[in-house]
Amino acid sequence: MVEMDSHHIAKARRKVYAQFPELKGTEPEINTRPTPGKANSELLILTFKRELPLPGGGSLTRVVRATVNQDGEVVKITSSR
DSSP states (O other), X not given: OOOOOHHXXXXXXXXXXXXXXXXXXXXXXXXXXXXXXXXXOEEEEEEEEEEEEOTTSOEEEEXXXXXXXXXXXXXXXXXXX
C-alpha cells in the first residue's frame, strides 16, 4: 500500500495549484487504487472540487484529479471543463 506521505501530497497540491490557481486552498479527497500491471503497488488519487462562479450568474463545478505514483511523482493530471 502507498504510504500517504504528507510530502507527496503537498508536492501534488503545489503542482495542481500552479496549474489551476482557482483551486488554491481546496483540500483534496484522497483515495488509492492498484497500479495496473504491478503487484503490491498502488497509486494515490487526489481529487480537488470547487464551485466557480460564471459571468452570467451561474456556477461551474471544477474537478481536477492528480495521480501520484509510489515515488511521489505526479504522473497524470486531468480536469473537467
